[in-house]
Amino acid sequence: MSLIPSFFGNGRRSNVFDPFSLDVWDPFQGFPFSSAGETTAVANARIDWKETPEAHLFKVDVPGLKKEEVKVEVEEGSILQISGERSKEKEEKNDKWHRVERSSGKFIRRFRLPENAKLEEVKAAMENGVLTVSVPKEEVKKPEVKAIDISG
Numbered sequence: 001m002s003l004i005p006s007f008f009g010n011g012r013r014s015n016v017f018d019p020f021s022l023d024v025w026d027p028f029q030g031f032p033f034s035s036a037g038e039t040t041a042v043a044n045a046r047i048d049w050k051e052t053p054e055a056h057l058f059k060v061d062v063p064g065l066k067k068e069e070v071k072v073e074v075e076e077g078s079i080l081q082i083s084g085e086r087s088k089e090k091e092e093k094n095d096k097w098h099r100v101e102r103s104s105g106k107f108i109r110r111f112r113l114p115e116n117a118k119l120e121e122v123k124a125a126m127e128n129g130v131l132t133v134s135v136p137k138e139e140v141k142k143p144e145v146k147a148i149d150i151s152g
Contacts, residue, residue: 045107056135063129072124072133083108
């Protein structure tokens with residue numbers, strides 16, 4: 001495990017230089033003594049953000065979570081916040097665990113939306129463990145061009 005974030009990633013924009021991403025890199029994330037505590041357990045909820053001519057689309061992988069366990073909010077200052085929590089499975093006294101790989105805990109991701117985002121029209125839907133958040137964009141008004149007659 002590297003302590004340095006990947007600057008090259010898998011061809012997608014890295015959050016390190018993304019001015020719209022408010023994620024904070026924790027160099028100790030994943031270690032037992034992590035400073036972020038429970039928040040990092042599911043903090044790696046993967047998000048794709050793409051812009052189309054009509055909207056900004058966010059797709060969030062949240063497998064196993066119900067829509068009641070995920071919250072989408074728009075804060076003052078054009079901040080989109082996506083958060084949620086996966087509860088730990090109850091342990092019975094007679095249970096014998098052989099492997100525990102699924103993470104539990106809280107996650108929170110925040111993104112600064114561009115000025116052209118219509119904050120009052122944000123919509124969210126969840127299907128098959130993928131949360132899709134759609135943020136419509138303001139229409140770009142084309143400047144009016146006025147022809148000027150040339151005299152002479």
